[in-house]
Amino acid sequence: MKGRGTKGVAFQYATALFLILVLNFFLPRMMPGDPFLILSADSENEVISVLTEEQRQYFISYYGLDRPIYEQFAGYIFSVARGDLGESIYYKVPVWEAIWTRLPWTALIVLGATLMSTVAGVLLGLYSARHRDGPADKILMAGLISFAEIPSFLLGLVILLAFSVKLKAFPLAGAITPFAHYSHPLDAIWDIGYHASLPMITLSLTQLTGIFLLTRNTLVTVMTRDYIRTARAKGIGERLVWNRHALRNALLPVVTRVGFMIGMLMGGAVLVENVFSYPGVGSLLRSSVIARDYPLIQGIMLVMAFSILTANYLVEIVYERLDPRTSSGEAA
Amino acid sequence: MVEAVCGACCQEKEDSFKAPQRAAMMPDLRAIKADWNFIMKNGDGWRDHLAVALNSIQDSIGRFSPSGKMGISGLLLIVFIAIFAPFVTFYEPSAISGMSLEPPGPEHILGTDELGMDIWSQICYGARMSLLIGLAVAMISGLGGGFLGLMAGYMGGNWDRALLRTIDITMALPSFPLLIVIAAFLNPSILNVMLVLVFLSWAKPARVVRSQALAMKKQQYIISARLHGAGPVYIIRRHIMPEALPLIFVSILNISSYAIVAESGLAFLGLGDPTSKSWGMMLHYATSFRSIYFTPYWQWWLMPPLIALIFLLLCLAFIGRDMERIVDPRLRSRGGQ
Numbered sequence: 048m049k050g051r052g053t054k055g056v057a058f059q060y061a062t063a064l065f066l067i068l069v070l071n072f073f074l075p076r077m078m079p080g081d082p083f084l085i086l087s088a089d090s091e092n093e094v095i096s097v098l099t100e101e102q103r104q105y106f107i108s109y110y111g112l113d114r115p116i117y118e119q120f121a122g123y124i125f126s127v128a129r130g131d132l133g134e135s136i137y138y139k140v141p142v143w144e145a146i147w148t149r150l151p152w153t154a155l156i157v158l159g160a161t162l163m164s165t166v167a168g169v170l171l172g173l174y175s176a177r178h179r180d181g182p183a184d185k186i187l188m189a190g191l192i193s194f195a196e197i198p199s200f201l202l203g204l205v206i207l208l209a210f211s212v213k214l215k216a217f218p219l220a221g222a223i224t225p226f227a228h229y230s231h232p233l234d235a236i237w238d239i240g241y242h243a244s245l246p247m248i249t250l251s252l253t254q255l256t257g258i259f260l261l262t263r264n265t266l267v268t269v270m271t272r273d274y275i276r277t278a279r280a281k282g283i284g285e286r287l288v289w290n291r292h293a294l295r296n297a298l299l300p301v302v303t304r305v306g307f308m309i310g311m312l313m314g315g316a317v318l319v320e321n322v323f324s325y326p327g328v329g330s331l332l333r334s335s336v337i338a339r340d341y342p343l344i345q346g347i348m349l350v351m352a353f354s355i356l357t358a359n360y361l362v363e364i365v366y367e368r369l370d371p372r373t374s375s376g377e378a379a
Numbered sequence: 380m381v382e383a384v385c386g387a388c389c390q391e392k393e394d395s396f397k398a399p400q401r402a403a404m405m406p407d408l409r410a411i412k413a414d415w416n417f418i419m420k421n422g423d424g425w426r427d428h429l430a431v432a433l434n435s436i437q438d439s440i441g442r443f444s445p446s447g448k449m450g451i452s453g454l455l456l457i458v459f460i461a462i463f464a465p466f467v468t469f470y471e472p473s474a475i476s477g478m479s480l481e482p483p484g485p486e487h488i489l490g491t492d493e494l495g496m497d498i499w500s501q502i503c504y505g506a507r508m509s510l511l512i513g514l515a516v517a518m519i520s521g522l523g524g525g526f527l528g529l530m531a532g533y534m535g536g537n538w539d540r541a542l543l544r545t546i547d548i549t550m551a552l553p554s555f556p557l558l559i560v561i562a563a564f565l566n567p568s569i570l571n572v573m574l575v576l577v578f579l580s581w582a583k584p585a586r587v588v589r590s591q592a593l594a595m596k597k598q599q600y601i602i603s604a605r606l607h608g609a610g611p612v613y614i615i616r617r618h619i620m621p622e623a624l625p626l627i628f629v630s631i632l633n634i635s636s637y638a639i640v641a642e643s644g645l646a647f648l649g650l651g652d653p654t655s656k657s658w659g660m661m662l663h664y665a666t667s668f669r670s671i672y673f674t675p676y677w678q679w680w681l682m683p684p685l686i687a688l689i690f691l692l693l694c695l696a697f698i699g700r701d702m703e704r705i706v707d708p709r710l711r712s713r714g715g716q
Contacts, residue, residue, distance in 0.1 A: 059544075063551040070557070074564040196696035198640045200647060201689050204662070204681070212672045219672055314555035318644050322666070333648050336563055348560040355553040 060360045067352045071345050072123050132346035137338040142346035146328060150350075152222050153320065153327035156243055157312045160250035165305050167251070168258025173294060175259070176266035187259070195256035200318035203249040207322055210245060217245050220324030246323045250315055254308050261304055265297040272296075299369060306362025310355035317351075443701045450697030457691055461506035468500040472656045483679050490679035492661075493668060501656045502683050508657035509691060512569065512642045513635035516576045521631035524581035525588040529623055532592030533615055542585065549582040558641060562650040569652050572645060576638045584630035588623050595619050625706040632699040636692050643688055658684040 107113050111122060126132075132142035171191075175184045194202075211217045218224075222242045229235040269275065270293055278292045279285075320329030328347055335343040443451065460467060470476040475495040476487070483490040489498040531542040558575055565571040595601055595618070604614055645651055646659025647666070661684040671677050 059547045059551050062548045066548065066552065067557065071560070074560065077564070192700070193693060193696070196636070196692055197689055198644065198692070200644060201685060201692075204666075204685050205689075207672075208677065208681070212677065310553060314553065317555065317559070318647060321648065332559065336559070336649050339563075341564070344560055344563050348556045351556040352553045355556070356551065359551065 056360065056363045060356050064353065064356055067349070068124060068127065069120075071349060072120055075341060075345075127349065132349065133342035135335070135340055135343040135346075137335065137340040137343065142343050145331065145343060146346055146350055149326060149328045149331045152243075152325060153313075153316055153329065155239075156246045156250060156320070156325065156327065157309065157316050159243060159247040160254065160312055161305060161309055163247060164251035164254040164258055164308070165301070168255050169262050169294075169298070169301060171255075172259045172262025172266065173289065175263045176270070177289060179267060188263075191256040191259050194252060197253075198318075199249055199253045199315035200322050202252060203246070203319045203322035206245055206249050218242050222326050243325075246316075246319050246325050249319050249322075250312055253315055254312065257304060257308070258301060261300055262297055265300055266293055269293050269296050302369065303362055303366045306358055306365070309358045313351055313355055442705050443698075444704075446697045447701030450694040450701070453690060453694035454698065457506050457687075457694070458510065460503050461510050464500075464503040464507060468497070468503050470497040470500045472496065472500040472504040480676050480680070482675070489683050492664065492680055493676075498661075498679060498683055501661055502658070502687055505656050505658045505661060505684065506687070506691075508569070508655055509639050509642070509688070512573060512576075512657075513639040513695075516573050516580065516638035517631040517633075517635035519573075520577045520581035520634055521584050521627050523577075524583070524585035525623065525627040525630070527581070528585035528587070528589035529592050529615060529619065531585075532589035533596055533611060533619060535593075539589075542589070546582045546586050546589075549579070550586075552579065554579045555641075555644070558645065559648065559650065562645050567650055567652050569655060572642055572652070573638075576641055580634045580637060584627055584634070587626050587630060591623050591626055592619055595622060625702075629699065629702045629706055632695060632702060636695040636699070639688070639692065639695075658688050662688075 104113075111119055114122075130143055132146075134140070135142050135145050138145050171187060175187050178184050197205075207219070211219045218241065223235075223238055224242075227238060229238070275288060275292055278288045283291075316327060317329035317332055319325070320327045321333050324330060328351070332344065332347045334340075335347065470487075473496060476497050477491045477495050479491065479493050479495045481487055481491040481495070487497050487499065489502065491497055492501070527542060531539040558579065561575045562572060565575075592615075596614075601614060601618055604618060609617075642651070642657065643659030643662065646657055647662050649663055649667075651657060651660045651663065653660070662681065665671060665677065665681040665684070668676065668680070671681065
């Protein structure tokens with residue numbers, strides 16, 4: 048983290064977003080072929096309606112393809128800004144609608160995993176720092192560091208095979224039990240949580256190590272500070288020294304990390320959802336890839352990229368507010 | 380890994396040095412040319428560099444921890460299998476050599492997939508794919524990015540500012556969604572996947588090396604070398620390069636596991652090269668098989684590529700962690716590790 052000023056950060060994220068829009072606009076236009084040119088029929092006696100030159104011109108101007116490229120691009124930007132991402136070819140609904148129906152599931156597991164890994168990571172980090180260089184600390188360090196190297200979808204496959212296939216303790220797929228009738232709202236919540244638990248655990252395991260190491264190492268540094276010695280000298284007791292004086296100061300970097308984590312978890316969720324056949328945006332992406340539903344692929348990409356960029360941007364802004372040292376360029 | 384990145388950023392803020400100083404450091408074209416001729420004439424041959432490099436490799440292997448040594452032997456094992464794939468397998472990976480979905484047995488060590496292709500052969504030939512992608516992407520973006528960072532960091536000025544901006548923007552791009560959409564639109568060939576991966580991964584080594592070069596050029600011995608008339612090319616080759624190479628090497632390791640993960644992830648989503656037999660494609664075919672989890676097939680169809688990938692990534696991670704520790708002794712003292 049270094050001091051670049053809020054303006055610089057805003058510029059950086061705005062440019063990244065612009066680049067993504069440019070890419071989204073030009074990628075389909077770079078593909079070979081012409082949508083109005085039909086060269087062959089799918090079956091033998093299918094009637095091919097060859098477009099006359101007039102019709103061709105009509106369609107080209109109908110879709111605005113005869114206008115200069117910058118006008119087309121401006122039109123694209125405006126329609127995206129209005130929330131119009133086009134129409135899904137496969138699902139025959141607006142792209143935004145297709146994404147919107149799946150988004151809550153992804154949000155559920157991403158936010159759940161964020162919460163889980165943060166709480167567990169901070170607690171384990173605190174425990175590890177308090178028992179530094181003890182056997183528990185060493186085992187935690189070695190174990191968690193190795194965990195962090197396994198990407199989420201491989202870890203997810205291992206967890207799925209172990210807990211769902213072998214032990215049959217968790218469901219194999221889906222977000223709710225199909226055709227279930229809940230007699231009580233709590234039953235519904237239980238069912239949803241039951242289905243979401245494995246994807247959530249998988250995602251949080253991949254981020255747990257980062258939080259754990261950050262908490263532990265910051266705590267170890269913080270504990271050498273003068274104010275800790277003062278607190279101890281006051282005789283307030285070890286527990287208060289750790290929880291009130293040390294942990295509070297160590298949480299600042301964790302806050303930043305949590306923000307960036309949401310972005311990484313969004314990326315991880317795409318793959319993990321497919322491992323657990325969880326009906327979020329990630330599995331929508333896979334089915335749109337298989338169906339070659341290009342508008343939908345682009346829409347999902349745009350929504351994901353936008354949320355990741357927004358999350359990271361907010362983190363940088365919040366961080367500068369929280370820690371005035373960063374804006375003056377001093378070491379964090 | 381967290382520490383290494385942080386270590387690099389902390390040096391970054393030192394880059395605002397004063398204008399006259401920068402003017403004094405601006406390279407003189409004639410100086411570069413004279414310098415180049417000097418190097419060409421007076422040897423400073425690659426053989427010396429090679430000897431130094433070999434020595435330092437020997438040196439560092441001695442300093443590896445047990446887990447690092449394990450990582451190296453594991454990686455060597457995979458490399459061996461990949462190179463000698465035709466000799467350690469009995470069938471072509473895409474030859475239909477048995478019945479469909481045979482369990483492991485004397486005929487097929489690890490059984491066959493749904494098309495009757497030998498799974499052990501696919502694992503061995505798949506190792507080639509993973510290693511090739513990891514190595515190629517990492518070499519190109521590690522060396523390329525490192526070179527850019529080195530030049531920008533040492534030369535300073537507008538080029539440096541432009542590069543820094545580009546790095547910042549590239550690092551802000553959300554890589555995985557981008558990877559998916561580009562891979563979906565381009566032909567799913569290995570080359571395209573590699574190009575996209577290079578585009579998304581060059582920024583980190585560039586940044587690390589840039590801040591190293593920046594910090595180094597203010598060192599006393601570099602300044603004195605320059606005052607004695609050494610040109611930029613000479614200083615970079617003689618003094619900065621040897622210091623920056625280990626950093627580049629660490630990024631090469633990190634990027635190679637990133638590339639392997641990204642390729643297998645894309646393949647798992649169905650965006651891989653359908654003609655290739657990579658481990659990610661094996662995972663894709665196995666998990667796409669209808670209700671594979673209700674059959675015993677996953678035991679020999681899904682498990683081998685899964686274990687192989689995890690094993691390779693863990694080996695790379697162990698080596699990478701040790702390398703980081705060896706390259707940057709500061710890490711050992713920082714944070715009480």
